Amino acid sequence: MLQVWLLVDLDSDTSVPVFQVCEWHSPEQLKKLLDLELRDRGEPESEILQRCRDAIRYSVKTSHPRFFNQLYAGMEPYSMVASFIAEAVKTNLYTYEVAPVFTLMEDAVLRKMIKVIGWEEGGDGIFNPGGSLSNIYAVNLARYRYCPDFKEVGMFSAPRLVILTSQEVSCHYSISKGAALMGIGTKNVYTVPTDERCTGAVPFMVNATAGTTVLGAFDPIDEIADICEKHNLWLHVDACWGGAAIMSKKHKHLLKGIHRVDSVAWNPHKMLMASLQCSAFLVRDKTSLLQRCHSARASYLFQQDKFYDVSYDTGDKSVQCSRKPDAFKFWLMWKALGSRELEQRVDRALAMARYLAEEIKKREGFRLVLEPEFANVCFWYLPPSLRNLPESPELWKKLHTVAPVVKQRMMKTGSMMTGYQPLGEKANFFRMVVISPQVSRQDLDFVLDEIHNLGKDL
Amino acid sequence: MLQVWLLVDLDSDTSVPVFQVCEWHSPEQLKKLLDLELRDRGEPESEILQRCRDAIRYSVKTSHPRFFNQLYAGMEPYSMVASFIAEAVKTNLYTYEVAPVFTLMEDAVLRKMIKVIGWEEGGDGIFNPGGSLSNIYAVNLARYRYCPDFKEVGMFSAPRLVILTSQEVSCHYSISKGAALMGIGTKNVYTVPTDERCTGAVPFMVNATAGTTVLGAFDPIDEIADICEKHNLWLHVDACWGGAAIMSKKHKHLLKGIHRVDSVAWNPHKMLMASLQCSAFLVRDKTSLLQRCHSARASYLFQQDKFYDVSYDTGDKSVQCSRKPDAFKFWLMWKALGSRELEQRVDRALAMARYLAEEIKKREGFRLVLEPEFANVCFWYLPPSLRNLPESPELWKKLHTVAPVVKQRMMKTGSMMTGYQPLGEKANFFRMVVISPQVSRQDLDFVLDEIHNLGKDL
Numbered sequence: 001m002l003q004v005w006l007l008v009d010l011d012s013d014t015s016v017p018v019f020q021v022c023e024w025h026s027p028e029q030l031k032k033l034l035d036l037e038l039r040d041r042g043e044p045e046s047e048i049l050q051r052c053r054d055a056i057r058y059s060v061k062t063s064h065p066r067f068f069n070q071l072y073a074g075m076e077p078y079s080m081v082a083s084f085i086a087e088a089v090k091t092n093l094y095t096y097e098v099a100p101v102f103t104l105m106e107d108a109v110l111r112k113m114i115k116v117i118g119w120e121e122g123g124d125g126i127f128n129p130g131g132s133l134s135n136i137y138a139v140n141l142a143r144y145r146y147c148p149d150f151k152e153v154g155m156f157s158a159p160r161l162v163i164l165t166s167q168e169v170s171c172h173y174s175i176s177k178g179a180a181l182m183g184i185g186t187k188n189v190y191t192v193p194t195d196e197r198c199t200g201a202v203p204f205m206v207n208a209t210a211g212t213t214v215l216g217a218f219d220p221i222d223e224i225a226d227i228c229e230k231h232n233l234w235l236h237v238d239a240c241w242g243g244a245a246i247m248s249k250k251h252k253h254l255l256k257g258i259h260r261v262d263s264v265a266w267n268p269h270k271m272l273m274a275s276l277q278c279s280a281f282l283v284r285d286k287t288s289l290l291q292r293c294h295s296a297r298a299s300y301l302f303q304q305d306k307f308y309d310v311s312y313d314t315g316d317k318s319v320q321c322s323r324k325p326d327a328f329k330f331w332l333m334w335k336a337l338g339s340r341e342l343e344q345r346v347d348r349a350l351a352m353a354r355y356l357a358e359e360i361k362k363r364e365g366f367r368l369v370l371e372p373e374f375a376n377v378c379f380w381y382l383p384p385s386l387r388n389l390p391e392s393p394e395l396w397k398k399l400h401t402v403a404p405v406v407k408q409r410m411m412k413t414g415s416m417m418t419g420y421q422p423l424g425e426k427a428n429f430f431r432m433v434v435i436s437p438q439v440s441r442q443d444l445d446f447v448l449d450e451i452h453n454l455g456k457d458l
Numbered sequence: 459m460l461q462v463w464l465l466v467d468l469d470s471d472t473s474v475p476v477f478q479v480c481e482w483h484s485p486e487q488l489k490k491l492l493d494l495e496l497r498d499r500g501e502p503e504s505e506i507l508q509r510c511r512d513a514i515r516y517s518v519k520t521s522h523p524r525f526f527n528q529l530y531a532g533m534e535p536y537s538m539v540a541s542f543i544a545e546a547v548k549t550n551l552y553t554y555e556v557a558p559v560f561t562l563m564e565d566a567v568l569r570k571m572i573k574v575i576g577w578e579e580g581g582d583g584i585f586n587p588g589g590s591l592s593n594i595y596a597v598n599l600a601r602y603r604y605c606p607d608f609k610e611v612g613m614f615s616a617p618r619l620v621i622l623t624s625q626e627v628s629c630h631y632s633i634s635k636g637a638a639l640m641g642i643g644t645k646n647v648y649t650v651p652t653d654e655r656c657t658g659a660v661p662f663m664v665n666a667t668a669g670t671t672v673l674g675a676f677d678p679i680d681e682i683a684d685i686c687e688k689h690n691l692w693l694h695v696d697a698c699w700g701g702a703a704i705m706s707k708k709h710k711h712l713l714k715g716i717h718r719v720d721s722v723a724w725n726p727h728k729m730l731m732a733s734l735q736c737s738a739f740l741v742r743d744k745t746s747l748l749q750r751c752h753s754a755r756a757s758y759l760f761q762q763d764k765f766y767d768v769s770y771d772t773g774d775k776s777v778q779c780s781r782k783p784d785a786f787k788f789w790l791m792w793k794a795l796g797s798r799e800l801e802q803r804v805d806r807a808l809a810m811a812r813y814l815a816e817e818i819k820k821r822e823g824f825r826l827v828l829e830p831e832f833a834n835v836c837f838w839y840l841p842p843s844l845r846n847l848p849e850s851p852e853l854w855k856k857l858h859t860v861a862p863v864v865k866q867r868m869m870k871t872g873s874m875m876t877g878y879q880p881l882g883e884k885a886n887f888f889r890m891v892v893i894s895p896q897v898s899r900q901d902l903d904f905v906l907d908e909i910h911n912l913g914k915d916l
Contacts, residue, residue: 022558027770030558036566038789042796048536051793052543055786059547059559069556072548078506080545085510087541089517090533090734097869098527100480100488101517108494129587130780140639154643156618173754177777180752181598183641185612214758269780276548277780294638296631300672300879300889305859307866312485319635322588322727322735328513331496335509338500401763408765411555421758431758 020414021067022060030058065438066416066446071213071241074436076273082332083275086325093127093323094301094315096308102325103312109327109334113266113280116246118259124290125282126317127326131240132174134265134281135207137290137319139163139178141263141283142205142234144293151293155183160201162188164233166208166219172238175207205234210255211242214423214431215369216376218242222257235261240279242374244271247339248346254374268330271349271375271435272342275329290317345437349375352434356444363448369429377432381406381451383458400427406455415450478872479525480518488516523896524874524904529671529699532894534731540790541733544783551585551781552759552773554766560783561770567785567792571724571738574704576717582748583740584775585784589698590632592723592739593665595748595777597621597636599721599741600663600692602751609751613641618659620646622691624666624677630696633665663692668713669700672881672889673827674834676700680715693719698737700832702729705797706804712832726788729807729833729893730800733787748775803895807833810892814902821906827887835890839864839909841916858885864913873908 025033034054043051061067063075091099093106110125117123128134143150143161150158161184165175176186188201206228208219221237228235237258243266245251246258258264262284269278283290295316302316315323334342353375360366360379365387369378380399389395403420410416419431432447483491492512501509519525521533549557551564568583575581586592601608601619608616619642623633634644646659664686666677679695686693695716701724703709704716716722720742727736741748753774760774773781792800811833818824818837823845827836838857847853861878868874877889890905 025558026766027554027558027562031562034559034562036562036789038566038570038792038797040797042794042799045794048790048794051790052539055543055559055563055790056547060549060556062548062556070550072550075548080548081510083545084542085513087538087545087733089514090520090530090538091518092528092530092734096485097875098518098520100483100485101492101513104485104489104492104494105513108496112496129782130778132777132779136639136777150641150643151638152643152645154618154637154646155613155641156616156643158614160612160614172779173756174777174779176754177752179612180609180754181594181640181777183608183613185608185610185614186754187610188612213756267780275545276550277782279780294635296634296638296644298631298671299881300877303862303879303886305862305886307862307869308484319590319594319632319639320588321590321630321632322725322737324587324735331494332506332509332513334496336500336503336506339496339498341500404761404763404765411765417555419758421761423757428761428763 019061019064021064021417022411022414023058024411024414025058033058060417065436065440065443068432068434068447069417069419071270071433072273072276072435073433074273074438076275076333078333078336079273079275079278079329082329086328091325093325094313094321096312097306099325102328103314105331106314106325106327109331110280110282112334114282117264117282119284120259122286123282123284124286124288124317125280126290126314127323128279128281128318129277129320129324129326131172131238131265131267131279132177134240134279135172135174135236135238136178136181137281138207138234138236138263138265139175139182139184139205141285141289141293142236143182145234145289146204148292160188162190162201162203164190164192164203164206166192166224172209172213172240175238203231203233205236208235208237208261210237210239210258211245211374213241214376214421215378216242216372216374218254218373220257221255221261225257225260229260234263236263236265237261238265240265240267241270243267244346245374247272247342248350249343250347251350271346272330273345273435274333278326278329280327294319348437349434352439352441352444353377353432355441356432356434356447359444359448365452366448369426375434377434378429379432380427380429381455383455385458396427402455402458403428403430405458406451409454410450413454416447418447477519477522479522479875480869480872481516482869482872483516491516518875523894523898523901526890526892526905527875527877529728529891530731530734530893531891532731532896534733534791536791536794537731537733537736537787540787544786549783551783552771552779554770555764557783560786561772563789564772564783564785567789568738568740570792572740575722575740577742578717580744581740581742582744582746582775583738584748584772586737586739586776587735587778587782587784589630589696589723589725589737590635592698592737593630593632593694593696594636594639595739596665596692596694596721596723597633597640597642597663599743599747599751600694601640603692603747604662606750618646620648620659620661622648622650622661622664624650624682630667630671630698633696661689661691663694666693666695666719668695668697668716669703669832671699672834672879673836674700674830674832676712676831678715679713679719683715683718687718692721694721694723695719696723698723698725699728701725702804703832705730705800706808707801708805709808729804730788731803731893732791736784736787738785752777806895807892810897810899810902811835813899814890814892814905817902817906823910824906827884833892835892836887837890838885838887839913841913843916854885860913860916861886861888863916864909867912868908871912874905876905
């Protein structure tokens with residue numbers, strides 16, 4: 001008999017981390033530790049339990065208060081409970097008959113998000129496995145609205161269509177991936193202001209970003225909406241990361257004008273900490289555009305002679321067939337916390353990011369890349385050996401090599417994890433992202449101390 | 459303090475179901491029972507626990523031995539434990555640094571599946587959120603191999619490309635959905651033998667199906683491979699459902715020739731009962747086609763100046779950014795059961811399907827739609843009032859209305875769940891699918907008895 005007990009204890013003191021964030025092993029070392037081979041004979045349960053312990057031990061502790069490596073972090077216990085239940089209930093969201101509870105919960109969450117966005121006449125939406133797919137849906141809907149025939153005949157006789165995005169350097173790469181997948185082509189993703197190449201091509205949508213991945217920058221939605229309304233262009237906002245700001249009276253100005261856009265991608269698994277994955281795609285249209293664009297009317301799922309209202313069978317709004325009940329993970333935590341607690345978490349995370357930015361300004365050897373607009377704090381660390389060099393290509397070339405070495409050392413000590421990257425012409429810099437309420441000021445002080453400790457000899 | 463205890467007991471006697479498969483409520487009734495509204499204030503933990511109980515209570519019990527409604531069923535405890543761990547570990551598979559264990563496990567599972575398929579020189583692959591996306595990947599890779607330029611320039615100056623599929627009626631609808639999404643168009647998905655419309659168009663891939671959704675039919679892969687090799691066409695096999703047969707010495711002949719194809723979609727979450735979702739896309743190419751076709755080289759994830767071998771960063775093989783560690787759910791159960799137990803499960807499920815088919819032949823009022831080739835058993839139930847009518851359009855018209863009413867009644871009693879659908883010209887028929895080892899012969903006898911009880915007055 002295999003009994004599995006999982007205990008989630010909310011009261012444990014997380015301010016003093018006991019475990020490392022990670023226990024680094026190279027792929028070759030880790031392969032030896034894990035014995036990955038799958039054999040003809042199975043293993044006894046005692047060994048399988050050891051496999052489970054090893055899988056946990058050698059995985060990165062993304063819920064650790066010193067994990068800042070991605071746009072998710074920390075542990076939201078209500079959402080995790082929901083994810084366990086969803087796993088155990090084991091169903092897909094194609095029809096009401098196999099997923100009655102989750103179908104209604106998805107509908108309730110989407111309606112609430114639409115209300116928060118400010119689409120007063122309502123809208124439509126769906127949860128997707130990740131924000132990239134939501135952005136791809138936006139491109140598909142915009143194209144379908146521009147010319148529904150493409151669904152049937154393809155784009156072989158279409159004029160060259162282009163997607164306009166602001167700031168090539170910070171628009172999420174999923175727009176390019178989507179353009180490639182959808183037969184539009186990566187070269188037809190243009191930055192604004194549009195350059196000469198656009199001659200002869202037809203823009204059909206604009207992608208704006210609310211909270212870019214690296215810098216956390218927000219495009220001016222209201223101004224872009226003016227232009228899109230004038231030229232009848234579909235306006236999509238990739239708010240996967242920055243959408244959470246709308247929960248906060250203090251910070252919702254970052255998304256000013258979002259009530260005017262055609263579609264929004266918003267991932268509650270990022271700033272709001274829902275379990276992975278939890279990604280909403282929201283569309284203002286009320287004429288079943290989402291359904292018409294994606295439907296294939298499979299006769300074995302979407303029978304029209306059912307005994308209940310088949311408008312509750314939402315599966316044909318998706319390009320997926322199997323689709324997980326991700327909305328439940330957000331519904332349960334929202335129910336438990338209320339909008340107010342979500343607001344407070346956003347406010348607290350942004351206040352902590354502000355604290356970190358001010359600390360960086362105070363400390364010798366640290367330099368902000370720019371004033372943070374959101375929860376992203378981007379900065380360089382200059383070891384003492386570089387502090388007295390004049391501003392020159394030479395300095396930046398040397399500085400570019402610092403972050404990778406510090407990152408390597410932090411992975412090997414396992415004391416913390418944060419990301420680094422170059423951006424356009426900018427040399428490698430660190431990106432800190434504050435999300436979880438389990439992160440304290442001490443943790444942020446530690447981050448700066450630790451980066452100095454790890455890099456001061458460089 | 460919120461403590462959550464989850465107990466999975468493998469020894470419980472499932473041969474006598476205590477619970478109903480479902481407790482039916484219309485959407486309107488269920489909305490009232492659930493109180494779905496999300497408010498400013500959160501709820502106390504006692505109420506949240508009640509919400510969890512309600513979510514479970516009103517959900518369909520897909521692990522019940524009398525749930526036959528979809529191509530997944532039953533509960534695989536090892537896989538479910540893995541899914542709980544994956545939820546708790548909470549990470550994404552873009553890079554080795556944030557998902558070292560799951561990256562290596564995905565690699566190990568893919569290699570093993572490739573070996574089982576028989577690609578002796580190896581191959582490549584990735585786990586996707588559902589088989590539809592795997593089929594879409596196949597179309598994208600085939601198109602990329604045909605002309606890599608489309609990735610950058612789109613398809614505006616391309617010749618009209620067409621996808622060839624066998625048996626329009628049973629090829630999964632994801633091929634159509636994919637064609638629409640990818641700018642190819644649903645009308646450019648042609649059935650074989652190709653009709654005159656093909657003039658002037660360029661076929662670039664063939665989609666064969668191993669285990670169709672409704673009938674469980676298998677295309678002759680070897681014969682199709684002969685043609686594809688001759689004409690240099692990409693051959694993809696949608697084996698999402700039927701792929702499991704390859705685990706069985708007795709049944710692998712159904713997939714004869716699969717070692718010759720270019721790509722395979724195979725969902726272990728179906729016949730092999732891995733937790734939802736667990737969908738592999740496998741490709742025979744060894745020249746990084748998958749990576750080259752999908753990559754966007756995001757600088758903040760896929761830095762080339764990392765200190766480890768970045769070929770272990772597999773995220774850029776995907777069109778997703780966030781991607782869940784679904785392979786772990788298959789790895790752990792395979793490790794626990796071994797290939798032999800997986801083989802026995804497949805053999806047992808197909809033997810049970812055979813038993814059901816023979817019972818149907820023996821029983822008055824039941825008629826097989828066709829001899830089962832796999833685990834799908836499709837049949838009509840004729841109530842006594844229809845049994846003496848002559849074969850005529852009138853009879854079929856009446857028979858068409860039987861299955862929806864029987865289905866409505868079984869949902870309302872909650873005694874079992876099975877699917878029904880029309881297919882081409884065929885009137886509505888039931889589709890039974892045997893998957894889980896928890897299903898007994900008594901369960902299958904019960905299914906036929908119950909359909910008769912529910913429909914005999916029609």
